[in-house]
Amino acid sequence: MSLLHINGLQVHFQTEAGLVRAVDGVDLELESGRTLGIVGESGCGKSVTMLSVMRLIQPPGRIMAGSILFEGRDLLALSREEMRQVRGGGIGMVFQDPMTSLNPVLSVGEQIAEAIEIHKRTSRRRAWSMAVEAMERVSIPDAADRAGDYPHQFSGGMRQRIMIAMAIACKPRLLIADEPTTALDVTVQAQILNLLRDLQAENKMSIIVITHDLRVAAQLCHDLAVFYAGRVMERGNAEQILSNPGHPYTIALRNSIPGFSSSGERLQTIGGNPPNLIDKISGCVFHPRCPTAHSSCSDLSPVERFVSDGRSLACDYHALGEM
Amino acid sequence: MYRFIIRRVLSAIPLLIAITLVSFAIMQMAPGDFLTQMSLNPQISPQLIEKLRVTYGLDQPVHIRYLRWLWGVVRLDFGYSFAYHMPVIKLIAQRAAATLLLGLSSTIFAWGIAVPLGILAAVHRNSWIDRLTSILAFMGISVPTAFLALLAVFAAARTGWLPIGGMHHMSYEFMAPWQQFLDLLRHLILPTLVLGIGMLAGLMRQVRSNLLETLRSDYVTAARAKGVSERVAVYRHAFGNAINPLITIFGYYIGDLLSGAALVEIVMAWPGLGRLMLDALSGKDIYLVMGSLVISSIMLIGGNLLADILLAYSDPRIRYD
Structure with a gap:
């Protein structure tokens, strides 16, 4: 099948x-x-x-x-x-323009963790650490420190990595x-x-x-x-x-x-x-x-x-x- | 952030001086002064008027009077009202409370209704609720507030359900505290409605159009693609981004709290600053006018500052360093 x-x-x-x-x-x-x-x-x-x-x-x-x-x-x-x-x-989805596909008023960690909370039914803290892991998986340097940053603090390539982290979390x-x-x-x-x-x-x-x-x-x-x-x-x-x-x-x-x-x-x-x-x-x-x-x-x-x-x-x- | 606030407050000082200087100068351009009316009265001798003019300091040249007044303001002395024989600051404080009460109640009324209705209209775009609220909003925007106030007074007079004007019943002084409170509420209803409807209509359209724009944005689609519920997509993602323009508008409303109600106050006999200002202006009660002006300007500048501070909290892209 x-x-x-x-x-x-x-x-x-x-x-x-x-x-x-x-x-x-x-x-x-x-x-x-x-x-x-x-x-x-x-x-x-x-x-x-x-x-x-x-x-x-x-x-x-x-x-x-x-x-x-x-x-x-x-x-x-x-x-x-x-x-x-x-x-x-x-099914995860990554969109074309990483400049507009991330919510500008939420930190990237929150946005990744949001997906995890919905599907894994885990605690906030656990979801956050899983979000950091997802960021590490897409090779974002200093993921743990940067999870609290907002989309505008990342370059285009990094933002697309974050979109991917969100989709594969x-x-x-x-x-x-x-x-x-x-x-x-x-x-x-x-x-x-x-x-x-x-x-x-x-x-x-x-x-x-x-x-x-x-x-x-x-x-x-x-x-x-x-x-x-x-x-x-x-x-x-x-x-x-x-x-x-x-x-x-x-x-x-x-x-x-x-x-x-x-x-x-x-x-x-x-x-x-x-x-x-x-x-x-x-x-x-x-x-x-x-x-x-x-x-x-x-x-x-x-x-x-x-x-x-x-x-x-x-x-x-x-x-x-x-x- | 603190440095930003301090800088803004300091930069407001020259702005205030400029505002008062221009207003003071414009007031001088009109012929006559507070005592001119008195000189029409045959019972008052010209000598007395001259004496009064010296007492009030109106015989001095303009720039001296302005500087004297300004020096007074620095010491928080806003001068004396000729007409009321009272310090300006005391007079304003009395009236400002009534205006603020009306301003706050109508603001709460307008925002409390406009935000949910605007959200509803945007989420159910082109549905009957969207059309209905649009029609009502356009009606609210097109009807002048003063006319609406007249209608309200007329309706109150015909039905007798609500007081037609004023802030207190005649027997207010003799009521128990809870009766006084209820009486105040009854008097507050119509002016609040009249003032609120004008604000509500425009605000609702604003909420709707902001939200429509953010609902269409890529990050809301991306949020849905993560599996968030419709509620989260609308409130957290779309509305969270739609509030910035609203905060800016909110700042203007704060600036308008003291002066925005003038028309309604005059029509509905609300004992607020608006009427006081108008009487003071036509009577050339210059220090009273200047005092109200300074207070209104401070409210406007403060409201904008507050909006800017709130913006920094709601939008991480905005930082004042």
Whole structure:
């Protein structure tokens, strides 16, 4: 049984401009102990999908359909109280911007201890010392002294470590990291990625990393899911996808990133803009920008098909050929 | 922190001097003085008026009078009221108690209702309770306080349920202490409501918009992701960050305690500082005006200082060193 199994997830936002289908039929699967990377452009539904796993979609957003099985239980069917136990207990989450994701008026120790008090039902003092331990685990120097400090007294990288300490304080089986390094300096980014890798090895937890940076995904992830316009374009083994992408969008995405395309060549861009999710696109969502689109692509919506073990993609004319 | 407070108190001194200097100068620009009215009375001889003018020191040039007054204030002598034949400080103390009582009761009333209603409106955004409180708030903001006071007096006169004005019943002196207390409360109800409603409306909108902003913030989402209950997310995380602007507003209200009620006091015959000030101003009872002004300025400066100190306690990012 997989740790997390998302099936046919649909999340809609009722806005004044119209209905936004932010997530439109997403399937994902994650085995325990593995790292899944979710890549895609801004607004492609990566974060909304993960917030749905936490059931933290705020109105006007709503989860319309689908199931999210975590350790075999459908999170969408849980009561509020049961869901609170999952949040921070079974699943921890790290957010993108450590500058705004920590409460400025509470000390970092209090904020970590708060998570522990909820899930471990221990005394204040015990929770505090566990919070200090969590800070030590993410390599914050002088953790015991610094637990009483406030977020503004830490650098960006240290704050992200604190966010991670908060998320892993209760030893979750799954850690969701939403663009954990985007707001950080490049040198600090590498440190945070290493930290996540170490923590995974230590605690045997699974990680989902949301990123728009394919290099981050390449460094960290076993598996990869490529999102576009609220759907999964391609998913499977990260190494295979990056070395031999099958979906035209994955190919285009890879070619637009320095370091993946061969050196000396001009970087390629993807023509056009990501679609407005209010308008319904007939056929494949990528066909208006697809360099290899066929005439039928505008009529028929491709179904996700499995091409090899664990590898699947949603394109009728993918580059891998029939296997 | 202590150094900050001392510095602020010291810096208030030149500010106060500037305020009094300007006010004193403006008062001099209007023609005539307290004795001008008397000179219209044929029964009083011009010689007597001249004598009085010398006695009151009004024959001296402006700067001498200002410096004399200032020197008096330094020795905590605020001068003498021409109209009441009483030391200004004593007169103000009598009236300030009534104004402070009204100010405090309406402040407690306004904050006690505005904060919970504002929270409710923000948490249940766009629900019927949010819409209802919004409509009421806009009504409260749009109706002028003086008009509301008139309405209240009218309603009290028609129904006879509550006294139409004043602070005590005529037979107050003959009541038992507990009756006196109840009588005071009955007299306090309408002015408190009138004064409080004006404050409440704006304050409630402020609470609502501050909280809406912090409810949307990343750290509240992050707190929810830790599994905190909705109560903790709203009160500890969102409201804990929404109170800073409120503290600043609170400081202004303290500064307004003595002068903010003037209109209501005048309409509802509340024996407070507001009426005293107005009479003193039109009667050119200059030292009484200056005395009230100094007290009000000190309240304003003190209120702001208090707000700044409270801010430092509520927000660790604010430190005055």
